[in-house]
Structure formats: structure tokens, C-alpha cells
Amino acid sequence: MSGFKRIIIVDWSASKVPSPKKPSPDAIWMAVHRAGATTCTYHRTRSDVIEALCAQFDEAIAQDERVLAGFDFPFGYPVGFARAVTGRDDPLALWADLAARIEDGADNANNRFDVARDLNGLFPGVGPFWGCPAPLADDNLPAKGTSRHGHGMAERRKVEDLIRSAQPCWKLYTTGSVGSQALLGIARLERLRARYGAALSVAPFQASDTPIVLAEVYPSLLAHEVAARQAKDEIKDCAQVRVLAEAFAGLSADHLDAMLREGDAEEGWILGLGHIDALSAGLERYPPPLKNDCFALPQGVNWTPVEDALADLRSRLGPVVGVETVPVTDALGRVLASDVDAVRAHPPLPNTAVDGYGFGGGRGSGVHRLPLVAAQMTAGRAPDMTVPEGHAIRILTGAALPDGVDTVVLQEDVSREGGAIAFHGPIKQGANARAAGEDVRAGDCIAGAGRRLTPSDLGLLTAVGVGTVQVRAPLRVGVLSTGDELVEAGGTAGPGQIYDANRPMLLGLITQLGHVAVDFGRVRDDRAALSACLDVGANEADVILTSGGASAGDEDHVSALLNEAGAMALWRIAIKPGRPLALGMWQGTPVFGLPGNPVAAMACTLVFAAPALAQMAGAGWSEPQGFDVPAGFEKRKKAGRREYLRARIRDGRVQVFPSEGSGRISGLSWAEGLVELPDDALHVRPGDPVRYIPWTGFGV
Known part of the structure; x- marks a missing residue:
């Protein structure tokens, strides 16, 4: 068995406390090389990296991929x-x-x-x-x-x-x-051996012919290559695991298998020792990205996958709005703060589903004649009488069934002669009648906390006797545009200026998501002015959305201010469009620093802000609802980022907008949703199933 599809290198730590929240040296770093791309992640604890490793192992086994996992601590001790x-x-x-x-x-x-x-x-x-x-x-x-x-x-x-x-x-x-590191690391790896059993082996102590192979590595083995390939702002520990993973990935399967068989069967061995030239040659397959490729992910930068960013948001955020009691008639679109139970059953009494004649019990085959009582049951009349056995009563749709009645025959199936009726059987007992509480029983929970109430909900609440409900106060979402280049809609745009399209788009989007949109206008590229505007926003809104200034340039003040405040949670998300996305806090108020390009701003709002806003509004985390549709296009996608393409369905296939440029705002108007392409490398051909999420799938 040969041919590893995943190479994982872990820089271990024996720290007795969690490492700093900010990615730091002398901590745990993990590089995963797969499908020609390397992703580096930072882990604060040994438990965290083991959990991440297990996720990699489980996914690899499910996809029938072999994994080589290297760890930079001794696997053995001197003989004896x-x-x-x-x-x-x-x-x-x-x-x-x-x-x-x-x-x-x-x-x-x-x-x-x-x-x-x-x-x-x-x-x-x-x-x-x-x-x-x-x-x-x-x-x-x-x-x-x-x-x-x-x-x-x-x-x-x-x-x-x-x-x-x-x-x-x-x-x-x-x-x-x-x-x-060895004492703590070996203990952790032994538990992995227990978990994966015969699917895992340890080199060089066991034959390396299993789906998962563990090996001892020494990141400093390629110190010269690391120094030459370390990015400007890259932490050395991160560069070491990345370069070593790529070096092993660059070897032939036979060469790597032969290396795994080397070493002392009791003391262990450092994988790759004696093969430095071959490892260096293997790195030639993975040159640094071109500096002028603005869409390439810089090597060694801790890019955050979309799923990790979403999980982090979900874990950090909770409801931020208060609770109030309102009449049901005023509760449309509001989010329930507590469960609602039925005050009474629906229907409250047994009743008829049709106009006809009611009597007790079913009837067999043949003609049946029943005398009528001198009364009629209509909707709203109290069932204050008893129909004798063998008699019938005239009864209209919705009327309660009086005592002695449990079955109704349609008036169209009855002939009436004087004070009696005749009809053909058979008719089952209980026909055309509704049992009390068959829809809802008194005390049933009919709407759970977190539900955003619809017109149908209002009808149900009213039907079971609910008059008022406890709801969350509306979430106030502030929208702020940044940039000297922006001009208000309808104004005069000078050379080099553009109209502020993001703000009206985002204000409308927030409103459609069910929140209160608060317009904070535009602010120039001035850090003090932006800081003052954020101060106002933190007092007047529950959350702030900014557009522009979320990257790392000289005039990208949103990310700079959030960093200075010590509250930058995540950025450099592995998503296209929308790589420069800042997520942080300002005076306790969450801030989403969206990209300035309209398409990226829209995509990031739908993917990240929409579920987060729902959670802050008390409605719980909302997953976008999509479905698989045959592709009406062809596309080759590189590994490393989740991609969202403007799309719409025509003739049973999903089309995508011809240009992927995030400044092409016309594509948003053209589209009716987004196609979501996974993080891995992909070649989509016409007819292949792709995930399509209509705007309504995001809650818009």
C-alpha cells in the first residue's frame, strides 16, 4: 500500500497552560497538505490539535485516502x-x-x-x-x-x-x-492507536501499510529551506511544518515508503534523515505563489476555513436583545423569547367537517332511515342537547357534535322525507367528524423559543387561545460605508469617485432578513473619524456592518482599529469573493468588517452575517438551505477556498454569471442565488451536481 493523499506535520508543545489566543511561536502548529495545497492551523491546546487530527483521519478514511502524520517529538528512548x-x-x-x-x-x-x-x-x-x-x-x-x-x-x-x-x-x-513533549505526545498518540486500531501504524515500529501512519519528524531538518521559503509575516513554527509537509508530499510514493522502513525498531527514527537532498528537490514542486496573483492564498498564512469561521462565530455569539410582551396581532416577524403552549385544544370540541346529518355509530350496507330530532346544530352553538340512539340531527360545518353524535353523513348523500332521512351504507363510525384536540391538545407547545413568527403562526396562536407572546426586541443593525472615494446616490461623482452602492444594498438586505436597519452613513478614510463613528454605532445599534477598510492596506482602518482594540476575532477567511473580512468587537458590540467590493460584501453578509445576526436576534443559528442542481457551466477551481458564484436556474440547470469579478455589481441583480463550491480542488462539468442556494435559502 502506498501513495499518501494527505501529509500532516504537527509542531508539538508541552505547555502546561493554553497558548495565547493570538497565533504565536513555541506553540502547536499543524500543516495539512492535500490536493496540491497546504493549510496551516494554530492550536492552543493538545486536546484541540488531537480533535483536529481525528477530524482529518476520519475524513480521510471515509474518502479512502491514506494519511502520513508526522510529530516533532521522540517516539522512543535509548535501548534498555x-x-x-x-x-x-x-x-x-x-x-x-x-x-x-x-x-x-x-x-x-x-x-x-x-x-x-x-x-x-x-x-x-x-x-x-x-x-x-x-x-x-x-x-x-x-x-x-x-x-x-x-x-x-x-x-x-x-x-x-x-x-x-x-x-x-x-x-x-x-x-x-x-x-x-515526548511523555505528553506519546500518551496522546497511544490513545489514537486505541481509537483507530488496525487502521493505524507507527513507523518504524510497525509495517507502514495502513491507512494512517504516524512518524517522528524533525522540522529543523530543512532549516535552510525554511529560511528561504518563510513568508514575511509568517511565524517560523508555521513555516517549518508547512515546508516539511510540502517536502514529503514532493517525494515519490516508493521513496517515501522506503524512508518509512528505515530506523531502529526499538529507539525509533526521524523520518527523512539522510534524505535532505531528496526532500529539498521535492519542494521544487511547490514554489511560492506569484506576487501579482491577488487571488492566491499566501503560503504559511493562517487562513481560516469558512466552516471554522462559522463555528467560531456560532460559539462566540448569543442573543443580545431584550424581551417584551406584545399582542399576537402585533407579533408578525418577531422572534419568540419563550415557548408558547396552547391555552386550549384545537378543535376545542368534537365537530363536523361537512354540512350533513349527525348520529351515533357507523352503519353497514343497505338503506338506512333515521328520524330527525327537532333541532339544528350550527357553528358557535353550545352542544346542550343529546341525540337519542337511532335518531339524527341536522348539522352544519364546524358545529360541535352534541352528545349521542360521533358520525356525520354528507347532505349530498341523503334524501329527506318529512321528519326523517334516508341514505345508503356503509359509513364508518367517526366519518366526517373531527375529534377534540386532534390538531392541538391543550398544553401542547405550539411554537418554540427562537421562532420568527409567520402569518400562519399568528393564525395558530389565535386559534388555541393565545392572546399575547413574549418576543425579543428587534435587532438593530447599523450599516456604515468607509472610503474617501464614495459619493452619495444622486450626487456628483468626480474623477476617481464612485457611488456608495453598498450601503443601500446592505440596508435593504438587513431589512429583508427581519432586522431593523440603522443607516450610519459614510465616513472618510480617517482613523479618528471612523473611531468616533464606531463609538456612536456601539451605543445605537446591537451590531455594526461596515464595508471597505477590512484588509491590511494603509487605508484599511476598520481592521486596524479592531486590532488596536485587541478585539479582532478572525480575518483572512478562505472564501471567494470576500477574502478581507474582519470580525471583531468594538466596545462590546460585534462588528463585521465587510469587503468594499459589492459582490464580496453581499456574499459575506449572506454567508457570515445572516446566521450570526439571527443568533444575536434570538432566532438561533440559521443554516442556508440549498439543494443540488445540474450545472449548466464548466469551471476548474483550485483548492484552498470556498467559492460562491452568482447564479440562477433556467431550464432545470443552474447558470453562473459570466464574470467572477467582485466589483461586477450587475451580476447580483442578474442572479437569483449563489452556487457554493467546496474548499477542495474541483472540476465542474455541465451536468455535474452543484449546490445552489437561492436568496430565500439565506432567509432573504
Whole structure:
């Protein structure tokens, strides 16, 4: 078995607390190379990266893709250590032992020093583990390596003798403490072995012929290549895992398989050692992107996938509006703040569904004649009488059934002769009658909290006796345009100026989404003016949408101000159109910094703002409702970004607007929805199913 479809490289950390929220060095970074593209992600805890790894493994298994996952900590120890601890030379028996000893919490709190102290107790003398905070040092775990003696273990593995810059696996504290990384990392990987069973193997301890292969790597192996390929603002740890993933991906399947078979079966091995020239040659397949390709994703930048951005928004946001009580007649379009129960049943009493004659019980075949009582039941009359057995009563649609009546025969099927009726059977008992509460029973929940009330809902609420409801106050959404180039609609546009199309478009969109749109006008490219405008917006609106200024240029003040406020949550979303999307907070008020191009502003509002606004309004997270339609177009798409194309359906196939330029606002008027293309590379041919989301699918 050969041919890895995914190469994953993880830069590990033994930190005892979560890493900073802002992507930082000396933390956990993961690179995933697939389909010719590499994505780097930052993880604050070991639990977080393991969860991300499992998601990759599960997806790969489902798609029948092999995975090579490399980790930058020792997989083994010098010869003799496994036997001293477990009584066997098997390194994987040692893995199981360490996993049973290590406690590593979701917040990175762990007991690695206690475990090392206990392990040292299995050896004569002092050691081999060393290094810990001074208050934790004792005779079994010294703070300095020079305090060890007589433990009988080699200081370095064979592979570390070949890479002198590699730290020994006994060192637990301060710079280069790979010993702590190994204790915590091996315990985590052993749990992966338990989860994936025979689908996972560990090189070089096992044959690497499984769907998932784990291997030890050393990111500094290609230090020269990393230095040459590191982007200007790229964190070195990120560059290391990215470059190493691409180097392994550039090898032939046979070469990589041969490398996985190398190394010591007890001590382990660093994958790629001795093959630096081949790894460097493999990198030639992945040159840096052209500087003039504005649509290329810069290598090594922590681009946030759409799904991750949406999940982050969903976890951060909740209802931000108050609650009030209003009459049902005034509740159209409002969001329920609490469940509503039926005050009474519907129908409240058994009644007839037709005009006809009512009697008790069904009737078999043949002609039936029943005398009529001298009364008539009409809608609204109280059922204050009893119809004797063998008699019938004239009854009109909607009338309650009096005692003695449970069946109705249509008047069209009856002949009336004086004071009696005749009709042909058979007729089943209960025919043409409605049971009390067959639609809704008293006390049933008929509308849940978070529902935006429709005209049909108002009818139902009224029918079951509900007069008032608790609803959320309307969400106030401020809309602000930024840029010196903007001119108000109907004004005079000078050279280099454009009309502010985004603001009326977004105000209308917010209104159609069911919120109160607040027009904050335009603000020039001036940081102080924008800051003042945001101050006003934070007081007058529950959330603010800006357009323009969300990228990283000299005049992109929205993202700059949110960064200065320390409240920038996400940006550089892997989406097209709409790459420069700023998401942050200003004085406690959420701010969506939308791109300035109209198409990108519209797409980002529908994809990100619409579900977030629904959640803040108390209506819960809204997933866009789309469906698969045969493509009426052809398109080749690169991996790395989710793409949305302006589209409409004609003759049973979905068409897309001829130009993908995010400034082509005419395409929005032409379109009736969007085609959503996934993050992976794709070649769409006419007739292929693609996901089409009409405007109504976004709630518009």
C-alpha cells in the first residue's frame, strides 16, 4: 500500500497552560497538505490539535485516502529503557505504559514531572530524566542534568547522535525540553492507536501499510529551506511544518515508503534523515505563489476555513436583545423569547367537517332511515342537547357534535322525507367528524423559543387561545460605508469617485432578513473619524456592518482599529469573493468588517452575517438551505477556498454569471442565488451536481 493523499506535520508543545489566543511561536502548529495545497492551523491546546487530527483521519478514511502524520517529538528512548519500565523491549508496550501514567487535561494541565519522577525511581542512582521548576526538584528528579548518576541509560538515541542539534529525550524543562513533549505526545498518540486500531501504524515500529501512519519528524531538518521559503509575516513554527509537509508530499510514493522502513525498531527514527537532498528537490514542486496573483492564498498564512469561521462565530455569539410582551396581532416577524403552549385544544370540541346529518355509530350496507330530532346544530352553538340512539340531527360545518353524535353523513348523500332521512351504507363510525384536540391538545407547545413568527403562526396562536407572546426586541443593525472615494446616490461623482452602492444594498438586505436597519452613513478614510463613528454605532445599534477598510492596506482602518482594540476575532477567511473580512468587537458590540467590493460584501453578509445576526436576534443559528442542481457551466477551481458564484436556474440547470469579478455589481441583480463550491480542488462539468442556494435559502 502506498501513495499518501494527505501529509500532516504537527509542531508539538508541552505547555502546561493554553497558548495565547493570538497565533504565536513555541506553540502547536499543524500543516495539512492535500490536493496540491497546504493549510496551516494554530492550536492552543493538545486536546484541540488531537480533535483536529481525528477530524482529518476520519475524513480521510471515509474518502479512502491514506494519511502520513508526522510529530516533532521522540517516539522512543535509548535501548534498555522500555525493558526497564515494562519488562519488554517493545517500544509500543512502553507507549501503553506511559499513556496509563500521564494525565493531560483539556487545559494543558498535566503531571509530566510526577511521571518522570516515578520513572526515575525504577532505575539505580539518579536519573535519567532531569529538569523541572526548582520547587519541584528532589532526589528523584533533579533540576540539573549534571546531578544525575548511575542510572545506566545512554544519553542519546542513535538518531540523535546523527543530529547533534537534537536535544536528548531526558530533558524536561526550559529550552529544547523534548523529554516533556515526548511523555505528553506519546500518551496522546497511544490513545489514537486505541481509537483507530488496525487502521493505524507507527513507523518504524510497525509495517507502514495502513491507512494512517504516524512518524517522528524533525522540522529543523530543512532549516535552510525554511529560511528561504518563510513568508514575511509568517511565524517560523508555521513555516517549518508547512515546508516539511510540502517536502514529503514532493517525494515519490516508493521513496517515501522506503524512508518509512528505515530506523531502529526499538529507539525509533526521524523520518527523512539522510534524505535532505531528496526532500529539498521535492519542494521544487511547490514554489511560492506569484506576487501579482491577488487571488492566491499566501503560503504559511493562517487562513481560516469558512466552516471554522462559522463555528467560531456560532460559539462566540448569543442573543443580545431584550424581551417584551406584545399582542399576537402585533407579533408578525418577531422572534419568540419563550415557548408558547396552547391555552386550549384545537378543535376545542368534537365537530363536523361537512354540512350533513349527525348520529351515533357507523352503519353497514343497505338503506338506512333515521328520524330527525327537532333541532339544528350550527357553528358557535353550545352542544346542550343529546341525540337519542337511532335518531339524527341536522348539522352544519364546524358545529360541535352534541352528545349521542360521533358520525356525520354528507347532505349530498341523503334524501329527506318529512321528519326523517334516508341514505345508503356503509359509513364508518367517526366519518366526517373531527375529534377534540386532534390538531392541538391543550398544553401542547405550539411554537418554540427562537421562532420568527409567520402569518400562519399568528393564525395558530389565535386559534388555541393565545392572546399575547413574549418576543425579543428587534435587532438593530447599523450599516456604515468607509472610503474617501464614495459619493452619495444622486450626487456628483468626480474623477476617481464612485457611488456608495453598498450601503443601500446592505440596508435593504438587513431589512429583508427581519432586522431593523440603522443607516450610519459614510465616513472618510480617517482613523479618528471612523473611531468616533464606531463609538456612536456601539451605543445605537446591537451590531455594526461596515464595508471597505477590512484588509491590511494603509487605508484599511476598520481592521486596524479592531486590532488596536485587541478585539479582532478572525480575518483572512478562505472564501471567494470576500477574502478581507474582519470580525471583531468594538466596545462590546460585534462588528463585521465587510469587503468594499459589492459582490464580496453581499456574499459575506449572506454567508457570515445572516446566521450570526439571527443568533444575536434570538432566532438561533440559521443554516442556508440549498439543494443540488445540474450545472449548466464548466469551471476548474483550485483548492484552498470556498467559492460562491452568482447564479440562477433556467431550464432545470443552474447558470453562473459570466464574470467572477467582485466589483461586477450587475451580476447580483442578474442572479437569483449563489452556487457554493467546496474548499477542495474541483472540476465542474455541465451536468455535474452543484449546490445552489437561492436568496430565500439565506432567509432573504
